[in-house]
Amino acid sequence: MNGKYVVSVIRALRLTNFSQCKGAASSFTVRHYASPPKRFYKKTSVASGDSGYEVVLDHRKLKTPKGTPFIVRSEPLAIAVATEFDAQKENIERSRMHLSALCFTAIDNPNHLSKLDMVNYLLNFIATDTVLFQYDDEKDLQDLQVNEWDPVIAWFNQRYDTNLQKTMNITPPQVSEQDKMNVAKHFQSYSLETLHGFIFAVDTLKSIVLACAVIEQMLTVEKAVALARLEEEYQLKFWGRVEWAHDLSQQELQARLAAAVLFVHLNCSENLVKQKIIL
Amino acid sequence: MAGTKVLRSLLHELRQASPNGCIKDSLAARYILAQYKKFATTEQQFCKARNEATFLGQTYLTYLASQRRYLELYKEYHGRGERSVRDTADLVGFKLPSDPK
Structure with a gap:
């Protein structure tokens, strides 16, 4: 009788131990990075409007991260940004597109600087x-x-x-x-x-x-x-x-x-x- | 003749940056060539600062070249996660059991 009790206690202990191990394994953190957006366009070009020059990806107009349309006053700048977007391979690596990022910052002014x-x-x-x-x-x-x-x-x-x-x-x-x-x-x-x-x-x-x-x-x-x-x-x-x-x-x-x-x-x-x- | 050298390097960098390696219908290449034609005799005629066009060309060349070299280094050295068993075996000169003797 006593022996049976001991065995069941050991089994219970083992079980709790096992579940603890499992808990530890599942709480082991894996860092998930946001994957960069895929290159969703084939061709980039520049369109000129009344207020300035815009960059066009296939038939969509480029927008800034805040959602405002991307319009710059200088033609070479628009061409450089279009070229930069065209140079992306499978993904759009936004952290390496300094010229585009600078234009976006200037248009959006995210920190509301005067x-x-x-x-x-x-x-x-x-x-x-x-x-x-x-x-x-x-x-x-x-x-x-x-x-x-x-x-x-x-x-x-x-x-x-x-x-x-x-x-x-x-x-x-x-x-x-x-x-x-x-x-x-x-x-x-x-x-x-x-x-x-x-x-x-x-x-x-x-x-x-x-x-x-x-x-x-x-x-x-x-x-x-x-x-x-x-x-x-x-x-x-x-x-x-x-x-x-x-x-x-x-x-x-x-x-x-x-x-x-x-x-x-x-x-x-x-x-x-x-x-x-x-x- | 510094201008010609910059132009050739710029076109070379643009070719490398473009996804299919062809700049026949590239906007930037066309714009740069048009600018070069415009300033073929002198770049002083539009009341610009001295050598401004050449300076801008050189700066754009630096931009394209530095980005390309940065990406090369990044690809070479950035971690790709854990090595596979085969990579590790190759690293220390061992053979896998499945390899022929």
């Missing part, structure tokens, strides 16, 4: 600009920074009539009210959409000086990215270059910056013409 917000954001960036923080403990690195960064800072000061000074330690550089006013005046002259491009460029390079230099054609895109990664490139010489980290980030930054520069230029060709007359 021009003042964006100019303030750009002005606040000056005090944390990459090229203004230099390092004098290591001779070679300092030489590199003086040779590569200082001419760009000098160009910026001359172009925007400012007096930015680099800093050699952790204290942020002094930016006077007059400097801020001069830079703000320049950014205020751009339209809201164009400022989205500026912010994208500044966020990519972590430097407003370099972003302005590349947008004003003082530097090429590759050179600007190389300058933004100057210290990384310097350290690579000692520690080795890892393709899946360094090369990947370099190519990504180049693509992002090129998208921002194209966006700004194609959006404000009238602006540049006016500047030329003033000069």
Whole structure:
């Protein structure tokens, strides 16, 4: 009698144990990613309307993520977006379509930013600009920074009539009210959409000086990215270059910056013409 | 002759980016060629900044080329989940029981 009882208890224990194991197995989480949308169109083209240029996928008009129709004022920009959509293979990889993403952001303005917000954001960036923080403990690195960064800072000061000074330690550089006013005046002259491009460029390079230099054609895109990664490139010489980290980030930054520069230029060709007359 | 070089590389990148490898009826290629014809003698005539057209061409070239190289690296190194038994065996130089001796 006692033996039978023991056996049944053991069996019950085993059962509960088993069900617990099963419970643990089912609660083991599998991460599900949203699969990218399939390429649902064959041909992309551009249609011109009264208010601007639209991108057409087969016979459907392209819309932004918010649902508003995609309309841009510049023809080359629309063509570039159409080409980007045409370059997608089986899936639409939206995270890699920087130019389209930038256009969508400018049209939708998802954060409801006003021009003042964006100019303030750009002005606040000056005090944390990459090229203004230099390092004098290591001779070679300092030489590199003086040779590569200082001419760009000098160009910026001359172009925007400012007096930015680099800093050699952790204290942020002094930016006077007059400097801020001069830079703000320049950014205020751009339209809201164009400022989205500026912010994208500044966020990519972590430097407003370099972003302005590349947008004003003082530097090429590759050179600007190389300058933004100057210290990384310097350290690579000692520690080795890892393709899946360094090369990947370099190519990504180049693509992002090129998208921002194209966006700004194609959006404000009238602006540049006016500047030329003033000069 | 920097312009010609940029044009050739741009068309090359566009060909690589297009899904069927043909840019005969590509909008971008047609637009770029039209721009090149327009600025064939000089690009100063429309009161643009100096060398603006060439700069834009180069920037677009950087955009296309960087994206292509990024995708190549991504495909090479991004994780594809767990290796199969055969892949692991190939990795360490073993043979599967089903393989011929």
